[in-house]
Amino acid sequence: MKARMRGASKEAKAVASKPAKAIVKDSSPSPSPTANLPETQQAENTASQVGFPIKTQDQGVTLEARSLRESGGFLLLAVQLQNQGNRAVQFRYDNLKVVDERGRMLSATVDGLPGRLPAQSRVFVGTVKVPLALVDTAEELSVILTDQPNQQLQLVLTNIPVLKQQ
Incomplete structure (x- = not known):
């Protein structure tokens, strides 16, 4: 493991060394996002949902990865x-x-999430976009979001499975 991380950034090393207990998988049943799709589309979409949702929480703020698609x-x-x-x-x-x-740090953009998250907020839904060319050999991703400017709150999602479409 040390040889693979030798050239990695300080943040990437911190993610790799974070204990797995920071990840909480939601085991509560939730309606399937594919419930109203034809059966053939449901089967195709189900493969991309393996391992989801993935949650992390810090100081009352929750970040949840719901699904992944291309x-x-x-x-x-x-x-x-x-x-x-x-x-x-x-x-x-x-x-x-x-x-x-x-x-490896990957370029990403975020759509749909507010810059200021009010106290006792509703759930905001958004998308993290990563160019496919950057994840061609990736099997898992981690997402790290830190509050600004204080950097006292850190949300870390790890073990996000990258399932490639055939």
Whole structure:
């Protein structure tokens, strides 16, 4: 493991060394996002849902990865963000880090999530977009989101399976 991480950034090493207990898989039943699709589409979409949802929480703020799919040359990670804490939280999504299992930092953009997450907020739904060319050999991804400017809150999603379409 040390040889694989030798050239990785400090953040990537921190992700690789984070204990697995930071990840909480939601075992509560939820309606299938493919329930209203024809059976052939349901079967195709089910393969991309293996291992989801994946959740992490820090100081009352929850980040949840719901699903992963490919579209328009991008890998699209559907996420939800909610603040059940008593203080608003500020995020800059250009500081969001996406790392593969080898510790390589990948370029990503975020759509649909607010920069300021109010206290006791509703659930916000968004998408993390990673160019497919960057994940051609990746098997798992990690997403790291830190509040700004304080950097006291860190949300880390690990073991996000990358299932490639055939």
